[in-house]
Amino acid sequence: MTATQPASAQGFFERLFGPPRQPELSPQPQLRPQPQFRPQRRAPQNQRSAPPKEAKEKEKEQKAEPAPPVEPPPAPYEKDLLRLAEIMGSLALLRPLCAAADGTEWQGRMQALLDAEGTTPGRRERLAGAYNKGYQAYALTYRICTASAQEASNRYLKEGETLARTITSRYGG
Template sequence: MAVADNFRRLLGTAFIALALGSGAASAQGGKPPAEVTPAAEEPAAKPSNAPYMKPLSRLATVLGSLHFLRGLCGDANADVWREKMNAILEAQAPGEADRRTLVAHFNQGYRSFESTYRKCTPAATVAVERYAKEGADLSREISARYGS
């Protein structure tokens, strides 16, 4: 399959993930982290300089943040964010270095809020809404710039 076709599928997957909404449910903490796992260890390779990697890395961070925050706030579908990140990795099929970069950004987004929030608060709910909007904006930007 052509790189452009893979990239279009990636963007469609990301956009669908972010279109799921930004509402948060009642507080429900104590869930164990569910991280995207990197592929098997290989010799370190340099990440590509592909221009879409910067916004795609930010999108990975946003998805990781949403995965944690929506789970914290009791969203029964919180795991969808990790699943969508895995779908992006599968559709994009990045080289090992780029894959590690994207996984690291997802995990960083998750951990940044995990270290701050212990329960769902009004601020966490606002963060969910803002990150969902940012993720949707990033998806549109990536699609517009690199999808054709």
């Protein structure tokens, strides 16, 4: 109990934990991870702005068209591909955090994967979602490079290499 306050004025928490501490000097701001990866949408090719009359006719034609086709069944390697995208997301955070030489390459590699395998909008969304899941999982845990961050990075490099080899050897590539 402190002598500066009468015993009757002390609250429950002060009796348990002592008097409140004075605020220390402001800590250094923590570095934030890079923003999430968002797939780049492909720009429509050869679209010209139509005069208002033609635009109305096109709208009528589009309304008369049936619903878009159902997405084809997933590829047999879809599960492995989603895991690879998740690993790439984790590496996109961990490798630059630990100042690895290939730290800046992972977003480009993911974009190449999306361009090659993102044949439908649903599939692109699933791949980008897996990438973001891997990125966010480590963004919540690591702000600086630690021994466990380096170990996780090394393990993911090995697992990603194994998955890439498995997918290309079994299904071509």
